[in-house]
Amino acid sequence: MTPRTAAALWTAVGLLADHAYDDVLEHGDQHADDAGDWPEPRCPAEETALHLILRYAESAVDDDWASLTGRYADLPEHKDNHNWNMLTEILFQDTDILALFSKRLDGIEDPDTDQNRKLGIGDYRPQAWFEWFLNVEPRNPGRPFRR
Template sequence: MGERSDHPQGQGATEDSGAREIEATVVLGLRITDWPALRAAARAAVEDLDFEGVDPAEQRRELLREVSEDPNAALGVLLHPDRLVAAMPGVDALGGTLEISVTEDFAPDFAELFPLDGDEEGSGGVGDWTLTPRTACLLHAQLLGLADAAYDDLEEHEGEPVLESEEHEWAVLGRLPTRTWGLHRGWRRSMARAFDDLADDLALGEWPLPRCPAEDIALRMALADARNLLGAQPESVADMMGDLPADLYDYDWDGCLDELFGVYGPEDGDPEADTASRTEELIAATHPEGWFLPYEDAEERDAQRGYRR
């Protein structure tokens, strides 16, 4: 007689060995590094889904809209338990749930993104000046704060006009030129996104170079707020920096004005005027609806990038 084995043998052994119900818990930490690629994958996944019930076409359109605007919705489609299990041979899904939460304390590693000892090409430096980790960190925080405040304005006031003597009741939109005070909700949402677009540049290790008049205004507001915060609350700024390395060019706001503006922008106008003056002339001569049109030599931002709120 042969040696006994505890493993099932013969016809049907594979089915018997797999006939178990298992509850699996998977915890993933994710960082979105390419939102357009994630969005495209999520849209493709939605196109492959089968919808049932009332008006399947409308269900598909609504889900496509959600994944096009919200990274959490895009992840939800791609990480859905049914979709994950479908890629595993020999497994049937018995049900499951998906929970996605945003890590509130996440912050880009500015020391890695803007290395002080990097070469000129890699760090984005021009001559001896460079955007330092601490400057990038403070500017990133101000841009996100302005975006949040602009979205808060929108949620609280919707399409109400900003009234003279009541502009203090608006966190951000009341600080914009008066000719924008009566503009519609869609314009205000695009203005809030301009702050986010520049913050995203920093989070990717890129200099926040304004690509349109709206971003020019947004960056100047963020620089002004960063300067004011540093002057009023230096200890709070120091706490924000943590272990980020210090540098001679930290908080060089004049350097930011010289190096971050004018890479893209208007070339027409008085040749004797500086970049800021030409940009101000363009903004004054252009209806605010045109402030989001990219400068001729700037790369256009992804039109499908959506809004944070």
């Protein structure tokens, strides 16, 4: 990941994290993210959050947010700056969850539908959003809340 791409993501994550922390204070901490080198979504809710972070960072760069100017001042240019498609390939096992946001695929979240079974995407109904994916280790439920 290039320094400028990382700065854009850092800016987006900071703003979205403030919103998330406010939500946790209001509604409780069920699945906050641990610190780590690379984000690894472990449930549909985390996967959606990471997609939102990437899209938010992309918009920040496209709209030339003033908050990025200071972060970019000392960072080198690189031909791979802001390669959002590459990041999507690296950070996600697949992009199945994005089907939930297509009006054309309404109902695909239900694992009992033909369309869901054909694609093999699994249970993305709201009650399953915090169920851990079977191929990853669950996060430590005792991790501290931090801001």
